[in-house]
Amino acid sequence: DARVTQTPRHKVTEMGQEVTMRCQPILGHNTVFWYRQTMMQGLELLAYFRNRAPLDDSGMPKDRFSAEMPDATLATLKIQPSEPRDSAVYFCASGPNRAYEQYFGPGTRLTVT
Amino acid sequence: GENVEQHPSTLSVQEGDSAVIKCTYSDSASNYFPWYKQELGKRPQLIIDIRSNVGEKKDQRIAVTLNKTAKHFSLHITETQPEDSAVYFCAAAYNNNDMRFGAGTRLTVKP
Numbered sequence: 001d002a003r004v005t006q007t008p009r010h011k012v013t014e015m016g017q018e019v020t021m022r023c024q025p026i027l028g029h030n031t032v033f034w035y036r037q038t039m040m041q042g043l044e045l046l047a048y049f050r051n052r053a054p055l056d057d058s059g060m061p062k063d064r065f066s067a068e069m070p071d072a073t074l075a076t077l078k079i080q081p082s083e084p085r086d087s088a089v090y091f092c093a094s095g096p097n098r099a100y101e102q103y104f105g106p107g108t109r110l111t112v113t
Numbered sequence: 114g115e116n117v118e119q120h121p122s123t124l125s126v127q128e129g130d131s132a133v134i135k136c137t138y139s140d141s142a143s144n145y146f147p148w149y150k151q152e153l154g155k156r157p158q159l160i161i162d163i164r165s166n167v168g169e170k171k172d173q174r175i176a177v178t179l180n181k182t183a184k185h186f187s188l189h190i191t192e193t194q195p196e197d198s199a200v201y202f203c204a205a206a207y208n209n210n211d212m213r214f215g216a217g218t219r220l221t222v223k224p
Contacts, residue, residue, distance in 0.1 A: 043217075095209055101162065102159070106155075
């Protein structure tokens with residue numbers, strides 16, 4: 001049963017530190033999405049890639065967030081410098097080619113103090 | 114961009130009753146409408162989806178209906194069970210691009 005994996009599952013860091021979250025999409029999926037979930041804002045789309053190319057990152061604060069796909073098996077989301085308002089659960093999701101479904105990873109719970 | 118509204122925000126039903134959650138969307142170009150179930154501390158899980166060329170889709174106790182003219186779609190759960198208790202999210206997208214989620218409905222099924 002193939003699943004999206006994410007690391008770390010939990011991260012506590014101090015304000016100003018760099019945070020890197022990693023995602024391994026389901027093998028063969030060519031679309032990767034990053035979401036942020038908070039109680040106040042719900043599920044927000046931050047960025048997404050197709051065939052490793054960024055298609056849209058308009059949901060991300062550009063000054064501190066960056067998303068990349070170094071290869072087809074790894075997507076990264078980086079925050080530098082982190083702020084307390086970045087505290088949230090960050091989900092990665094992947095989707096197969098020529099289909100619309102998205103499958104979510106377990107999430108990274110980030111706490112910035 | 115797309116805007117998805119979801120109602121109600123909370124729903125409590127007795128075991129065995131039906132539950133209905135409704136969503137509206139703003140972008141007439143949207144053609145894909147999935148529903149996700151999220152249990153506490155877990156990932157959202159796709160439970161059913163519908164595309165704009167279909168008006169209704171059913172999978173055992175869950176069904177989704179879509180009215181493209183009115184731009185709304187609904188999730189129906191029949192014969193609810195305590196394990197159906199979770200937060201349910203609707204979403205809308207054009208061809209899996211830029212998916213927008215509703216705010217979620219917390220469903221509680223009382224035994």
